[in-house]
Amino acid sequence: MLAYLIRRLFAVVVMLLVVTLTTFAIFFVIPKWAGADPALLFVGKQADPAAIEGIRQKLSLGDPVLVQFWHFVQGLFVGRDYASGTDVTHCPAPCFGYSFRTEQAVWPQLTDAMPVTLSLAAGACLLWLVGGITTGVVSALRRGTLWDRSAMTVALAGVSLPIYFTGLLSLAIFSYSLKWVNVDYKGLGDDPAMWFESLILPWITLAFLYAAMYARLTRATMLEIMGEDYIRTARAKGLRERVVIGRHAMRSTWTPVLTLLGLDLGALLGGAVLTETTYNLPGLGRLAVNAITEKDLPVILGVTLIAAVFIVIANLVVDLLYAVIDPRVRLG
Amino acid sequence: MTDLTKPSGQPGNGDLPATGTAAVGEVAAAGSPAPTAFLEVRDLHVHFPTDDGLVKSVDGLSFRLEKGKTLGIVGESGSGKSVTSLGIMGLHTAGQYGRRKARISGEIWLNGQELLGADPDEVRKLRGREMSMIFQDPLSALHPYYTIGRQIIEAYRVHHEVTKGVARKRAIELLDRVGIPQPDKRVDSYPHEFSGGMRQRAMIAMALVNNPELLIADEPTTALDVTVQAQILDLIRDLQKEFGSAVIIITHDLGVVAELADDLLVMYGGRCVERGPAEKVFYEPQHPYTWGLLGSMPRIDRDQTERLIPVKGSPPSLINVPSGCAFHPRCPYAEVPKDNITRTERPELTEAGGGGHFSACHMTQEERTRIWTEEIAPKL
């Protein structure tokens, strides 16, 4: 087990390094081949060659790619300085560089945005798991009934309606028209009540999209499991139906749910982008969108790396959870 | 011989003359007073509505079983034998959700209590305690995510208010009894860590943990290696002696029940076509279908290449059951009785050869005896 963990963690580090290199290449090397110099993005509308050259030097864009990458990795671990004459900017570790646009260090921006996205993701995840699984189980147990059909119709709507639509609609109804909830985000540490209130709609919006998928998955899995021999055995023991479902059937739905969850946690940033933009939440998703529209490479790179770390860790956790849930899975 | 009263509209073969045989034989008509037998099934019907029509899996089955005795129910897959056992256990109604529930009618008496009309929760309390079941494939019948011990403990604690520790001791004791080595260690193993035979032993331990009076074994050896099969059957026999339970063994293989059963019941298309004391059915079988089963029975003294005389054709549709004798499309002797009677009229179960031996065949007993002794038996 420990050996497995060490091996996995090593793989994680290697993977992150590869992701870093790839991302770095995508943003700083490939555009060059296409003729889009990153320095050009930094310099603004009036690009005269001298200005571009100055920026190239300051950001050491003229160095060979591997040297640049080395500087970048070095910055991550020990920090680095950006200097031009008397103007020296020290970027402490972990240094993700400075935003091209705002001159803010990228790392604090990431750490500012992370709790927001984590709040959004954790709450929505809890909500969609509980909502989706409950709906799926009840639908499976009442297969073919009116409940089942309406729940599955709503689920279909949930899967197909874009966050922009559900988000704007709920914002319009619950915040603007009915004025039930305030959507001005506050940090959990600053104002827990406001934090909760401002996140209710985003949670529901994001969870609605995913809950639908989980409801459908749970329903299908449940229908399959209820036909398993071991469910019949459980009944043959004289267990109450509640126990048969709760202890025996539900236990087995976790494996496919977890598999999906592992994939979704990775793709979650996509949903977070739309939700955060719609609800104006200052999270990683919005940071990414802004950075992309502003072509703010260091920030894009930072968000990408954080997202990669998040995905890799989420996958590791999911793999470990597999072993916890299913005794047949042996780590090694 | 008593007067028969057929239940209205049910062309059942459940109502038969009493002969006083120990286990199988005289069964009272549905609606009659409570029987004295330990288990008595009267005119059982189990129908499933489907999109294609009504599947009549069991269509008027009756039999009885005394304590300490073993009944073998034999038939091809789809003959209704498993459906019957699940019907006794009340597992057709438990956990049936949605609109398509099984339709069950008739009577099942266990220890003087009628089960079909009883409160489902009462039946649930009997399951696992009074009657328990062993399934065909122990790997799929055991929950993969829980340890063997936990599953046995759970089975025990449903019916006994004891601590987990006490239940665990009981589980280890039972595992030891069914021949699992190092039971105090293996109790914490998961099903996938057991071999097939061990799993079935554990399954048996779980079934016996509450000292049930009725044990139903549904194809208990089919999924196992040949060598292990005999061990499991021996175990069941030993345990039956020890626990004094009534046992129903359901199988498609006459060989399994040859040594074990006191009585045999042969099912075809949801109905009983022949039943009686085991040695009678074996040595003087009265139905062409039983002959077929005997012919397809593997025997050690026969050459591998020509050992089987299979029953030709495939099992009947349970939605559109063939008219007359359901077996007639596959029966080599369908033309023996006159006037096409095998196609038009359903044969009743009638006593054949005495001693509680019944058969549902239009041929006269003389014809059957002649064909059996002259044509079939020599080839076996």
Place this chain on the structure above:
Amino acid sequence: MKRLSRSRRIAGAAAVVGALLATAACGGGDSGDEGSGAGFNAAVKGVAAKSAKKGGTLKFINKQEFDSLDPQRQYYGFAWDFSRFYARQLISYTPKPGNAANELMPDLATSTGKITNGGKTYTYTLRDGITWEDGSPITSKDVKYGIERIWAKDVVSGGPGYLRQVLDPKGEYKGPYKDKSKDKLGLKAIETPNDKTVVFNLAKPNGDFEQMLAMPTGSPVKADKDTGAKYTNRPFSSGPYKVQSYTPGKSLSLVRNSNWKKASDPIRPALPDKVSVTFNSNLEAIDRLLIKGDYDVFLSATGMTPSGRNEALKQHKGNVDNITTSFVRYVDFTTKVKPFNNIHCRKAVIYGTDYKSLQTTRGGPQAGGDLATNMLPKSVKGADNYDPYGILKRGGKPDAAKAKDELKQCGKPGGFSTSIVARSDQPAEVEAAEALQASLKKVGIGLNVEPIQGSTSASITGSPSVMKKRGYGLSMTGWGPDFPTGQGFSQPLIDGRFIEQTGNYNVSETNNAEINQYFDDALKETDPNKAGAIYQKMNHKVSDLAVQMPFIYEKNISWRSSRLTNVFSSAAYNGRYDYSQLGVVK
């Protein structure tokens, strides 16, 4: 080949929501209700809600972040407008409605520049009583140091470089951070004989020099308060407000600078006590919050969303202004790509184009803008209604007969095929290109729409060799002036000496001696009206050459909250309200 772009789907969803809201809000509502605002176009026709009342918080809302708060680094129009709250220049734009705003007036200086040495020397004297936010006086050295920062192109990047080009065209100075002199004032072109006097020595005359000086790049910076690249986070104020807090992407708040003296400032009334900017990532939400009254102005003033616009015009028309920007939407002909080397083929396109349908893709006459007849927007001196191709006369409809005739003269009676480049991140450009494709098809001109990434445009449309190699005959684009003169608007687009190998804006690659000469003549002219007359001739010549096909003078729907006072649309700020003039009722 219609693709349903993501943004269009989003717009669709938004429109549905907007419609639901509109009906929910007023149960059908009677149209034409003016609401509680000062009246439709009140801030276009004049000054809406004139008032000198002080106090309150002026609340801006915006989606886009500031490109920078550092005055030397700003290039976004709204940032220029906004920076007048905390940054002053020697001269600035007049706080008057409409085109009158383009007149320059003294701000830190006592008067506009004293021009000597054949238009090469500009001398300014600083006012008394002008102070920094720490109470210290603003000196000529601060002005020089601030302007010097533009030379530190790698640190103080992003802003316009006009002053650099006219004061040090050879790029000899390396900026204050690499300045070896002790006071860091090594730029030779600016002299500070005393604390009150600044002298600029131009390499050669440029009649628009003061326009360049009026941009935020001309703001003073106090050397010992200069934090280099990080100055953007906390610029040191010379105006009536100073930065209280700034979190990029979240909020900005300005409070009164107690050391600013009203008497020293002829421009800024400084009415509100506080100025705040809140950033919101959702344009729909921004419109809702404006209509709801939570905020006063949409800072970037790039127009409301279709659903917001709809509701605003239906139920709150009195809060709406239909402002005219200085933006022109147009198509460049690549004259080096066949067959557009032939003027008749260019004219065939102009005659074959359904201007009306292009206007519709941009949002129609109100949200999109008026049909354009020539390249110069009305805010630029020299603009007129020159319409050699009779676009207005035929109501923007195509003239198929003339188009066919031009095709014949071009030697392509059967028509021809070419490609048009449009930026895919500007969906309206792609839509306009598709509309053009549809209308040209009717006269036999096949058009292939080539969407390109906006970020790569510098290396595609900005590269004559790439345009030629790929055979891109047309380019869908738009342009707004950095400063409102013929030089500011037209020179990068049409002066042949501005053709660059990368980052080229003269996409048509027009190099016409007559046009080039007009620019030289106009630059020598220090009287804006005389220069305007020259630019008028230049503009007519551009139209006659048919190298560009303007189709829209852009207009926006702008929301003006009922709390706002002293509101007017300023041509100097691309039609935006002059933010420094705004006040609020409490």
